[in-house]
Amino acid sequence: MNIVVVGDGKVGYTLTASLSKEGHDVTVIDNRPDTLRNTTNELDVICIEGNGVSYAVQSEAGVQKADLLIAATSADEINMLACMVAKKLGAKHTIARVRDPQYQQQMFFLKEELGLSVVVNPEQSAASEISRLMRFVPAIKAEPFAKGRIDLVEFKVKENSPLDGVQLSDFYRQFKVKILVCAARRGEEVFIPKGNFIIRSGDKLTILAAPAEISSFFRTVGTFQRKVRDVMVVGGGRIAYYLARQLIETGIHVKIIEKDEKRCNQLFDLLPKATILHGDGTDHELLSEEGLDKTDALIALTGIDEENIILSMYANSLNVDKVVTKVNNARLAEMLAPMGIESVISPKEIAANRIISYVRAMTNATGSNVEMLYRLADNKVEALEFRVRESSRCIGVPLKDMPIKDDVLVGAIIRGGACIIPGGDDVIKAHDSVIVVTTMNGLHELDNILKEKE
Incomplete structure (x- = not known):
């Protein structure tokens, strides 16, 4: 597919690298020459310097023939405008990164009016992932x-x-x-x-x-721990806001420590049921005063990876039941497991996974499409949810007789609302949802799990 990415920041670069690795023709637009130079040196993509909302720049990038434009700059308004220009030029599909909570409240209207195929909010998605970790x-x-x-x-x-x-x-x-x-x-x-x-x-x-x-x-197996009731969040950015809303709805008390006084006042108005503290979350005396050693979970969400790592190590030393760490630098994230920091989230990786899932659904044949993609084990394993169409070759064949490739596992079949953990005699039917887990990369449709006919 021909894909244009507007914005070569953290999210944009992560997307570009993933899409290029999957064999797509990617063109990147950004107005920072040094950033583009680094991307050109590291990835096999075309880079164009200029304003991503410019009609002329988008035309030079070939947006009029693009299958997809992804606007991933740090400014919501630029992303939405870039997508609107792309649709006028003739791009088949558009995806916008939109993070502001005010826009989230009118997202249906914006998608309809701007013709957006997908809206991605990395911070909201990261908050949802952290919220799920509070359940287990x-x-x-x-x-x-x-x-x-x-x-x-x-x-x-x-x-x-x-x-x-x-x-x-x-x-x-x-x-x-x-x-x-x-x-x-x-x-x-x-x-x-x-x-x-x-x-x-x-x-x-x-x-x-x-x-x-x-x-x-x-x-x-004796690893079940009591339900999370109190959560301390250090860092009061957008992830903290979205997370607090989700946790409060489930009855969890949330305490947010933020060192910017203006942001504290904003959070106080936005989250009346949360406790908002103005202070430095890296100050161990403050953390002790606020009862870190007695809280059920510590979520480190400052804007600095190193601060989040140190906070998490300190919480682990106090035997806090659950510690979640936000880390954007992939190289740092790989070093954390030996230090006892296990639950690490990266908003840019979460956003990339969602967009890759959508792209694979666009590129598949008539067999089955990717409904969801999730990567785990340092991106070495993919779990995919496929919706089975009537033309799939997998229909009606007992799993024990199906020529499934090595390193592929049919993990679950969802049929009529029921979840089936399949055995060898189970069969896949049209309109099922099928969960596949694999160490292979690039599965685009369910039939890709089958060995090639000799």
Whole structure:
């Protein structure tokens, strides 16, 4: 596909790298020559210097022949205007990054009037991911599929866990829960485990099941912790705002520490049920006074990665039950697990995943389309939700007889609202939703899981 990306910042660059890796022809527009020079040196893309809302600049970038324009600058208004110009020029689809809560309240109107295909809010999506982690405290990552009927959860097997030494083929017999272990990470190795795989402490497992089954599983293996009731958030940006709204709706008390007095006043008006404190969240005396050691969860959301990491290490030293860390620098994020910082979120990666999911749905054939894409295990594993169309070659064939590629697992089938953890005799039917977990990259349709005919 021909794709134009307006904005070469954190989100824009992450998108460009992902789309280029998937084989798309990408053109980047930005008005910062140094930034574009770095992108040109690192990626196989075309870069054009100029204003992304300019008719002339977009024409030079070939927007009139583009399948998709993605506006990912830091300014909502520029993104919406760039998409409007692109639609006038003839771009088939447009995606805008829109973050301001005021625009979120009128998003349906804006999408209709501006002809936007998708609106992406990285901060709101990051808040939703953190909120889900509050449901499953032992989880490193948690992602819903099939409209919340099934969850994909990654967690670490602790020392002396009853899971240590268990062979997967004996899993159900021992724990009596309907879950599927669909990916395992041991050290640097990530793979789809077979029945003879033996779980060891230190492994990071990804499980797929209905939410109630996952809660039951954590109770059974002794990792279930009490419900989160109090959350301390350091950093009062947009993620903190969206997160506080979501948590307060579920009955969780939220305390936000923000060092900018003006922003504190804004949050005080926007979030009357939250506790807003003006202060430096990196001051350990302030954190102690506010009861960090007694809170259920610490969410580090300042604008500086290093501050978030130090805050998280301090919270871990106080044995806070749940610690979530916002980190934008991918290189830093890779170093955190050995330091005990497991739950790391990156708004730009979350936004990229959603857009990649949409792009794959656009590029697929007539078989089945990607409804959702989620990456885990440092992006080495993909979980995809496909909607099965009547033309798919996977329909009606028992899974045990289906020539499925290595390193691909059919994790769940959603049919008529029911969640099926499939066995060898189960079949896929038209209009099912199918969850596939794989270490392969670039699955665009369900039929891609099948081996090529000889």
